[in-house]
Structures are given as structure tokens and as C-alpha cells.
Amino acid sequence: MVEGQTTHPRIVAMVLAGGRVGELSVLTLARPKAAMPFAGHYRIIDFPLSNLMHAGINHVGILSQYRPSSLIDHVRVGESWDFIGLERGAKILPPFRGAEASDWYRGNADAVYRNLNYIHDLGAELVIVLSGDHIYRMDFLDLIRFHLEREADLTIAFKRMGQRVSQRFGYGRLDADGRLVSYEEKPAHPRTDLASLTIYVARVGPLIEALERCVRLESYEFGRHVVPQMMSTHRVFGYEFTGYWAYARTIDLYFEATGDLIRGELDLDAWQIRTNLYDGGVASSPPPRIQAGAQVRESLVSPGCEIEGTVIGSVLSPGVRVGPGAVVRDSIVFHRSSIEAGAQLERVIMDKDVRVCSGARIGGPLGEGMTPGADSPTALGITVIGKGTVLSSSSRIPPGSVLPPGVAHEERR
């Protein structure tokens, strides 16, 4: 507890949901990563929002600047996560024209800095800053308890990455009490495997001081600027998280996280992840129907799906139809796409409203010696089909191809 307080400190969450990373290719042309569908009827932002809900954190600002429409439709006013009522609220905080300087967020720290009035207005003592595009279940109350017990000014959640070490993360070392003693952002050669999950709990006062100082120096990133800044002047701690955590930043990582889901490494039922059932038509969909002659194995099937063919190792979002004799193998199919009779999909990520005509063959395993082209967004040879595409009967789309949205695709030679 904060001194003199007998109840919870007032805490506000800032969810960074603005980013679009090119590595998700055509899937993020019209949506930020946080709005990517995942596990059938969820979107990735459901994970952080559900974590906040379970922790009883009821004031949530969502910082969004890239194509926020799908995110706004999804989050609305946060009623799906019980963020409505007196003393509660979820709000999309878009960039706005300031009195001076440029209007777009110049970095994640800048995004928070520009919305400090949201934190002020709520009279918050603590702020939790997190990314809207990570897949995990974390007990934020435990994190906050850790922060308060250490009398920390800033606490960062870390996770040991083991084999999954990459240059994408920031890496730190902790002393026995959990104090952060060294930190490197995106080093070429990480010296530890303890990576920052970019989940920050901070006392509002010290954070504002640090943000103001960074912005004056034209430094706008948490990992690169705010963390080192605060380490030199304040008490900065690391909280080690041991649960499942995934960042579906690239096509391949997204595909692998879905594999984890199918293998049961994420237990969405136990995690109690909530979503907005009015987005994507879940609440108006009948339960999925498996017709005579269908085969469905090692798969997740959402409301509104209708399966007459074979579905193996795949995840189907609401309203997907798989016709008789069609085969969907090791694939992820988003809302309302239709795989007509006899068509075949293997190792495909297919966006919404795609029509695969009878007999088309999409994707497949990467053959012996085949490597995707240098410009391909996937080393695993995943085939990616953009939203609203029509694939004719004669379509033969080789592994690793990327088709932009809305293209009527006749034949590829």
C-alpha cells in the first residue's frame, strides 16, 4: 500500500495499441496488431484487457493511432470487460493536434506523455503501461504488490526467454532483491535471457518527471530512454514472470503462437479471456455445426462455423464455412471466409471474407530445398491471403506467397 492508504492506490492503465509493424504483412494493412484476430473469436487486445479486468483495474486508456477503427469497434466503451459504471471507464485516446509540435505520437513514451492529463484527471497514484499486442495471462495484482513492497518507482515485468532470445527485446539483470542493475535495449548480442515484456508499473510523480526530462531531450521511447533515465535517479525493479507469453509480431510468430494454442499451452478457458461478442457477429451466430462426413481434429472452431469437409490442426474464426471434400490443414482462417467444396488449404493464414472456390489449392509445406524469397515476410513458408480476396478454382498458390486484400485472383503462373 502507498503510505497513509488503507485501500488500493488509484491506478490507471495505459495500453499501447497503436503500432503497426510491417512484418505482419497484409494482415495489418487495415488494423493495428492489437486488433489482430487470435484463437477464433478473440482479438489480441482481449488478453491485456482481460488481465486488467481480473486485477480490478477499472480505468483504461488505450493509445491508438494506426487505423483505429477496428479497435474502436471492438473495445467500444469497454463494457465487455466491465469497464463501465461509476468510477470505471475504458477510453480510446487518439492522437490530437497539440498547441505545438507534431501531432503523431513520436514513440511509446511520447504517447503516454501526451495523455498525462488522463492520468491527472483520475488522480491516479500508480500507472501501469502495457502493450496491447501480447498474448498472456498475468496477475497484475501480484505485479503491483511486488512494486509496492519494494517501494519501487518503476517496476518492469521480465521473462526468461531461453531459446527464444532475440535482438527485439530489452534485456536486464536483477539483484537478489529484484532491483534492476543493468539494462540494454535491443542489444546485438544479449548478455542475459531476461527480457522485458514492456509491462511497466510506475508511481505517477517520478514517471512524469522522467517523461518530461526525456521529451525535452527529444527521447520518446520507454525502453531506450525512460528506463535508463529512471535507473539513474529512481528505484527501478524487475518482476519475473514465468507464465506463457507470446508476441505475435511476425507471420511466423503468429503462426507459432497458434500452434501453442492448438497444443494446449494456452488454456483460454482457465485464463477467462473475454472478448466483445458483438464485434464479429459472435453474439448473433448459432453454435458451430459439424455435418455428416466431416472430420475435425486438433482444431478450434468458433460460433457460426459450418463444416462439411476436413479440418485438422487449424483455428477457425466465426462464420467460416468448409465445404464437402475441402481440406483445411494447419491453417488459420478469419471471420466469414469460405472454403468451397474440394478446395485445399495448408499452412495458410487467411484474412476475413475470403472466398476460396471449389478445387483451389492454397499453400502447402515448404518443399525440400525451397526457401521463400528475400522479400517474403515468412521464413516458415506460410501463405498469407489478404481480406476479401476471391481465389478461383484454378488457383494454385505456392507456399510462402502473400496476396494483398481484395484481389480477385485468377491464376498464378
Place this chain on the structure above:
Amino acid sequence: MTPPAAVDMRNSIAILLAGGEGSRLNVLVHRRAKPAVPFGAIYRIIDFSLSNAMHSGLERVGVLTQYMPYSLADHVGLGRAWGFSGRTREAKILPPHTGQRASDWYRGTADAVFRNMSYVRRHHPEFVLILSGDHVYRMDYAAMVADHARAGADATIAVLEVPIEEASNFGTILTDDTNRIVGFEEKPPVPRSNLASMGVYVFTRKVLEQEIEETVAHQGLTDFGKHVFPLMLQSGRHLQAHRFHGYWQDVGTIRAYFEAHMEMLEPGSRIDLRGWQIRTNWNEHRGGDRPPARFGRSAEVDRSIVAQGARISGTVRHSVLSAGVVVEEGAVVERSILMHDVHVRAGARVREAILDKQVEVGPGAVVGGEGPLEANHRFPLHLDGGQVLIGKGSCVPADAMIERNSILFPFVTLPRGDHSHIRAGQTIGDID
């Protein structure tokens, strides 16, 4: 679907009679009213009427409850799941309340409406629709109200053609060739008409006020079908029949309930949940917090409906599985209805059975499909179609055998051993 009628449904309100006990549904109506009985994996029976009201453009629905109202109150809430939200749209549970007289329970359909006339008057509609929450159907009430207005009728009754040999099970209606009603017969032994009343009525509000005052308050009569309409006909009121041609089913018996589910699984079934756009309240029972249905490595599923949160590792054929049902490896479920969170353990076999919520079937147990086909001894009129009926929360131990037409009451845990063989037609347990 009927094209939208040129009638402003904002001038109509609906009273939905949801008090029915539906006692022939036996353990399925233990602690729930008939309209609250689950149907079609994720729905309750009342969802059909509420969804019809929504799609017909109605803005206000008063839901009259009386028997076991909690599950209905939770389910209906403020009606948001059916779009009844905002300043002028609402679905409202109207529980019984003490009135002028000693006996405050509803004595019949007309009595129930009579006691809620203050709700009707407050919204001063032009027309009042009276619905029941007991049937599976899709109907455009707007077309019926338009018919009623066009005919200048005092009241209109929705009717359905039934096979003449079944007509003696219904209240039948005699009409002239303009569909004006000229007579009624209640369950006639030799029917003269095959037009059955569906329990859906439209009244001009002023007529309803006068007639219900006369029948209920002055004459002490209580039922629309038996009393109000025949008296109106006698006194020269204009009663009109509105013909309905779609699917309509009273699922008030175990046989009808079971067969409607089996029919729903057939390709091209007349029960078209998708086309009908039936809505339900997903917030109930964590319905909306559950992940998509999950199929394991050894799952085999054929002609079935499998709702969200279900986990299937065994074999499921021709069955309807509600949210959260688990079928373990080596288990087989055939021609059965499994409600929320039923758990069928490894190697168990469930055939021709209706398992209410949270029933657990132990490993290796056999439920249904065995033993002679003789009606249930205690409830021969409720259960004679061969199905096994297991009440909410009951537990079938490992290697048990439950034969045809048996009933297990809710929250019964059968002991293991000799007592875990339930012979055909037996009933175990009691209503508290």
C-alpha cells in the same frame, strides 16, 4: 421471410407469458420455467419469441413470470441481447405482485394479462400482442399486426394448419372464407377444422381493456382460449385468424423436445437457427467467456452441433452439445442432447439421452440404448420414447448402466456397484 409490413410497430407492445410450468418436461423443468429450458445448445426456448419480437420491430416486451423465475430473470435481464436497450426499448420482467384480492397467483393467461394491465396502459399502445415463451418458431409479428389493422379486427389469433388427425389435441378454430373466426372447439374429439391456435394474439388495446375487465374482473374467468375469445364471439366482436405457414413446434414434451433436436441436425432442417437469426443472452453462465469449441487428436464428430467451450476427444454423432461439454477419449455420444458442462469420461457411452447441465458420466458407464422399450413406470406419460433423462448435476458412476426410459432426478449421485444398474423405466431420486 415475410416482407416487412407497412405498420409502425412502435405503436404495439408485447406481453410474453413466460409463467408456464411445462410439467411434462419432467426433470428439465425442475427449478426452471418451461420458457427457460435450454434448447439448441446455446438457446432457451423463450429466445425464439424474444428474437421474433426483436426482428418484428417491437420496442417493448413485458415478460410475465411466476413459476421459478430466477433463471428467466437472469436470462432476459433488460433485454439487451435482443436489442431492447435505449430510452424507449426494453424487455421487462413483470413478476406477480399482490393485487386487490387474496389469491395473488395468476389463475390463467387472461388473468395474468389482467393483472398487468397497468403496464399496458402506461405505454398506451394501439395494439397489444400476447405471446407465449413455449414454442420453437420464427414468425413476423408485424405481418400479423398489419393483418389485424387491415381487417379492422378487435382481436386476431395466429393459426397453423395441423394434420386433421392431430387436431383433437389443440384448440381449433373455425373460419369463414375471409379468415374471420366463426367458432371455437377446445380439443374436439371429432375436429371440424384443422386450424390450431398458436397462442399468439393481437388485440386492439381498447378492446383488450374492455374485454379483459368484463371477463376476468366481472365474470371471474381466466383464460383467453377458453373464456375470452368465445365470449367475444358471442357478443359480436370481430375476431380474425392470421394464417401462419412456417415451422412451429410446441416442445413441451420429452418426445417433442428430443425429436425437434434430432430434426435440427438434419441437412435442410426446417429449424434454421442461422436463417432465423435467433439471439440469446451470452453473458449468462459465462457463455461469452468461453473459448471456441476444441477438438482433440482422436475426436470424431459427425452431424452434430458443438457449442463454445466444449472439448471433444471422443466420438460424437448426431448430437447437440452445449457450452463447456467435455467428451473424453474413447467415449461415444450418439443421438443425445448434452447441456452445459456435462462431462462424459473416458470410455463411457451415451446413446439416446438428455443430460441436463453439469451431469457427470463416469468412465466406462453406459447411458441409454440398452434394455427393453417400456415406458417409465412412474411417469409413463412423460417418457416412453426410449430416451434416458438425467437431471441437473447428477452423477453416473464408473461402469454404471442406465437403461432406456429411466429418469435420474437432479443432484442424484448413484452409488457404485450393484445399485448402479438402473433397469428400463425406473426413476431414481425425488423432487425435494
